[in-house]
Amino acid sequence: MTNNWKYILLMATAFPTAAAFAQSGDAGTRAMDLERYEDAKSIYKKQLNNKNADKAYYTLGDIYLKTDKPDSAAYYFKQGIAKNEKSAINHAGLGKLEMDKGNRAEAEKHFAQALKYSKSKDANVLTAIAEAYVKADNKTDADLNKAVGYLQKAVERDKNNTTAYLLLGDAQLDLKKGGEAMTAYDNAIRIDDKNAKAYLRRGQLYTRSRNYNEAEQQFQKAIELDPNYAPAYRDLGELYYFAGQYDKALTTFEKYVSLAEKTPETRAKYASFLFLTKNYDKTLAEVQEVLKTDPNNTVMNRLQAYSYLELGQPEKALAAMEGYLAKVDKKKLIAEDYEYYGRILSKNNQHAKATENLQKAVDMAPDKVEIYQELATAYAKSGQYDKAIEVFNKKRTKLEPSNADFYYMGNIYRQAGEDARNAKNEQKALEYFKKADETYANVTTSNPTYAYGHYWRGLANANIDPELKQGLAKPHYEEFIKLAGAEPAKYKAALVDANNYLAYYYYVVKPNRELAVKHYNEVLKLDPANEAAKTALAEINKSGKKK
Numbered sequence: 001m002t003n004n005w006k007y008i009l010l011m012a013t014a015f016p017t018a019a020a021f022a023q024s025g026d027a028g029t030r031a032m033d034l035e036r037y038e039d040a041k042s043i044y045k046k047q048l049n050n051k052n053a054d055k056a057y058y059t060l061g062d063i064y065l066k067t068d069k070p071d072s073a074a075y076y077f078k079q080g081i082a083k084n085e086k087s088a089i090n091h092a093g094l095g096k097l098e099m100d101k102g103n104r105a106e107a108e109k110h111f112a113q114a115l116k117y118s119k120s121k122d123a124n125v126l127t128a129i130a131e132a133y134v135k136a137d138n139k140t141d142a143d144l145n146k147a148v149g150y151l152q153k154a155v156e157r158d159k160n161n162t163t164a165y166l167l168l169g170d171a172q173l174d175l176k177k178g179g180e181a182m183t184a185y186d187n188a189i190r191i192d193d194k195n196a197k198a199y200l201r202r203g204q205l206y207t208r209s210r211n212y213n214e215a216e217q218q219f220q221k222a223i224e225l226d227p228n229y230a231p232a233y234r235d236l237g238e239l240y241y242f243a244g245q246y247d248k249a250l251t252t253f254e255k256y257v258s259l260a261e262k263t264p265e266t267r268a269k270y271a272s273f274l275f276l277t278k279n280y281d282k283t284l285a286e287v288q289e290v291l292k293t294d295p296n297n298t299v300m301n302r303l304q305a306y307s308y309l310e311l312g313q314p315e316k317a318l319a320a321m322e323g324y325l326a327k328v329d330k331k332k333l334i335a336e337d338y339e340y341y342g343r344i345l346s347k348n349n350q351h352a353k354a355t356e357n358l359q360k361a362v363d364m365a366p367d368k369v370e371i372y373q374e375l376a377t378a379y380a381k382s383g384q385y386d387k388a389i390e391v392f393n394k395k396r397t398k399l400e401p402s403n404a405d406f407y408y409m410g411n412i413y414r415q416a417g418e419d420a421r422n423a424k425n426e427q428k429a430l431e432y433f434k435k436a437d438e439t440y441a442n443v444t445t446s447n448p449t450y451a452y453g454h455y456w457r458g459l460a461n462a463n464i465d466p467e468l469k470q471g472l473a474k475p476h477y478e479e480f481i482k483l484a485g486a487e488p489a490k491y492k493a494a495l496v497d498a499n500n501y502l503a504y505y506y507y508v509v510k511p512n513r514e515l516a517v518k519h520y521n522e523v524l525k526l527d528p529a530n531e532a533a534k535t536a537l538a539e540i541n542k543s544g545k546k547k
Contacts, residue, residue, distance in 0.1 A: 028059060033197060035230050036261040037063055054080060058089040058128075065097055067265050068298060073097055088118035092128040099132040102331055107132060123158035126150045127167060134171045137331075147171045155187075162188040166201055173205055181205055196226040203235060207242075215239055230259040237273065246277050264290050268299035275303055280310045296327050306340050314347035335365035343374055351382035362391075369399045376408065385416035385432075403443050403450060410439040410456055417463055429463075436460040451483035455494045462501060468509045477501050492526050499523045500532065507536060516540060 028047075031040035040063055047056035057080030065073035074097055080090030095110030111129045118125040130150035133143040148171050154164040169184035182205060188198040203218030216239055222232035237253030240246075253273045260266040267290050274283040284307040287300045294300070301324035308317035321341050325333075342358030345351070358375040365371065372395035379388035392409045395401070401409075417432030437460035443453030458476035465472040477498035484491035503519035506512040517540060523533040 032059075032063065033231075034228060034259065034261075035266065037067060037263060037265070038261055053083055054087050054089055057083065057087070058093050061090070061093045062096070062128075065093075065100060067263075070097060070100065086117040088114040088116075088122055088125045089128060091117065092125050092132075095129065096132040099136050102137065120153070121157055123154040123161050123164060126154040126157070127161065127164045130154070130164075130171070131167055134167060134174065139174070141175060144171050144175050148175075160191050162191050162195055162198065165191070166197060169201055169205070173208065178205060178209060194225050196222040196229040196232060199225065200229070200232050200235060203232075203239075207235070207239060212239060212243065228259055230256050233259065234269065241273075241276065249273075250277060250279075264294040264297045264300070268297060268303075271300065271303050275307065275310075278310075280307045283307045284311065298324075298328055298332060301327060302337065305344065306336075309340060309344050309347065314344055317344045318348050335361045335368065335371070337361075338364065339368075339371050339374065342378060346374070346378050346381065351378050354378040355382060355384070355387075367398060369395055372398075373408065376412070380412045380415060383419065385412055385419075388412045401442070403447065403453070406439050406442045407452075407456065410436045410460065413439060414460060414463065421463075433460055433463040437464065449483060451480055451491065452494070454480040454483065455491075455498065458498060458501070468501075468505055471505055471509065473501055474505060488526060496523055496526050496530065499526070500530075503533070503536065507540065513540060 026043075028040050028043040031037075031043060041060060044056040044060045044063075047053065050056075057076050061073040061076035061080070064070070064076065074094070077090045077093035077097060080087045080093070084090075091110045091114035095107040095114065098104075098107035098110060111132070114125050114129060120126070127150070130147040133139060133147040133150075136143055148168065151164050151168040151171065155161055155168070158164070165184045165188040169181040169188070172178075172181035172184060182202070185198050185201045185205065188195055188201075192198070199218045199222040203215045203222065206212070206215035206218060216236065219232050219236040219239065222229055223236070226232075233252055233256035237249050237251075237256060240249035240252055243249075250273070253270065257266060257270045260269075267286060271283050271286040271290070274280075274286060283303055287304045287307065290297055290300045291304065301320070305317050305321035305324050308314070308320055317340075321344050325337075325341070328337075338357045338361035342354045342356075342361060345354035345357060355375065355378045358371060358378055361368075361371045362375055372391050376388040376391040376395075379385070379391060389409060389412060392401075392405060392412075395405065413432045413436035417429045417436065420426075420429035420432060437457055440453060440456040440460055443450055444457060447453060454476045458473040458480060461472035461476055462468075480491075480498050481495065481502075484495055488495060499519045499522040503516050503523065506519065507516035517537065520533045520537045520540075523530050524537075527533075
């Protein structure tokens with residue numbers, strides 16, 4: 001599916017099939033296509049002493065690499081080389097392993113060896129090297145173009161290599177060359193019109209281009225060709241999720257789980273899907289069941305922490321998140337990890353530490369605007385108001401600010417003003433309160449009939465003029481009452497505030513007994529137990545004076 005979808009980020013890996021040898025159509029490849037990795041391992045381990053040993057060692061290493069077990073991957077690649085020093089494909093495997101670790105220079109040394117031993121003529125070796133570049137974290141267009149070059153050589157050497165064509169399509173798609181990608185997938189279908197994986201790739205391409213109807217047809221075609229082809233059910237389930245058809249999505253995804261091998265990796269995908277459909281209780285139950293037998297599972301430890309937070313258990317979330325962070329390779333951390341850790345820390349009143357982690361999330365995913373709100377809030381809670389505003393201003397460069405943004409920014413200025421006033425720095429307090437008013441004014445200017453905008457300005461001006469000498473809040477509260485009065489239940493608390501202000505203004509500042517009584521009565525109509533209004537009315541009635 002699309003790389004920027006949160007589902008992909010929750011997954012340990014998308015588990016693509018091994019790049020090399022996939023055109024052979026053997027039982028091992030079939031098992032891998034169906035995501036039955038334990039079956040595939042069993043098949044290839046039986047081949048370690050026969051003429052296919054090179055292939056078996058490489059494929060075993062590749063399976064372990066793709067299922068996030070790099071130590072086991074290294075063992076099999078090295079064993080393949082120990083059995084055959086000039087095993088080009090296993091040198092390519094070691095290169096993929098180093099690339100996965102982020103050791104590009106070491107990876108390319110192994111690739112050079114692989115190309116030397118194969119004389120750059122083995123399509124499987126060329127495809128394996130290309131896959132390393134296509135699947136690399138933080139890959140560049142230069143990496144993808146390098147992969148395209150290797151893959152073009154691969155299909156020149158072997159015109160029936162469907163795997164090379166599929167990977168070529170993936171590389172072109174990442175280069176945003178949708179037409180070339182579709183041509184590559186079509187070539188795979190030309191070679192093998194029963195190739196379910198090629199239709200899966202077509203569906204993924206259509207999903208990325210937001211042609212969801214066509215994507216659904218391609219996934220259904222893959223299922224028609226191979227009713228046991230688990231990945232097609234997975235992506236079709238995701239597609240239904242996109243469409244908001246959550247029941248259908250979950251049913252389809254459960255079909256995927258029933259067909260795919262019952263491994264921690266498959267269960268991690270299912271738990272991820274449960275999480276995205278907001279079934280947090282079910283997510284946690286699935287997670288904890290897997291962790292009994294696989295306590296270091298990256299995705300499950302991640303989802304455990306996330307789920308505790310979503311279930312409103314921040315203390316358990318903190319313990320789970322810190323346990324996860326102690327186990328995971330730091331290179332495997334994603335922006336969501338820092339985002340959730342920041343949110344969890346904030347809920348546990350560790351605001352300074354929360355800002356550090358939320359800032360890391362923003363640095364990793366600068367276009368994910370929802371993180372900016374969390375970061376700004378954390379800065380405000382730690383008393384770093386100027387930084388909070390700075391974050392909101394950065395968000396404004398990414399997305400046109402909404403009324404909610406102006407509300408939060410205005411609130412930060414008001415909070416800063418209150419702190420400054422408590423610290424006896426009245427000049428600074430007034431500066432902040434005026435900034436709050438200016439910020440809220442953006443709402444009343446762009447949307448003058450939005451009642452709350454006027455209420456917020458009333459709050460800011462009441463702080464600019466705390467003795468009510470100038471009555472600065474009065475016109476804003478009056479406008480708010482005019483706009484909100486027809487729906488008193490909806491605006492109850494704010495209407496109580498506004499009427500209390502106006503009642504006091506007419507009782508004490510600009511005496512007008514009739515208007516003071518009117519507004520105090522409005523307060524009691526909304527809040528019959530309001531003691532301040534009762535006391536004031538009693539005093540007015542007792543004195544009998546026209547104030």
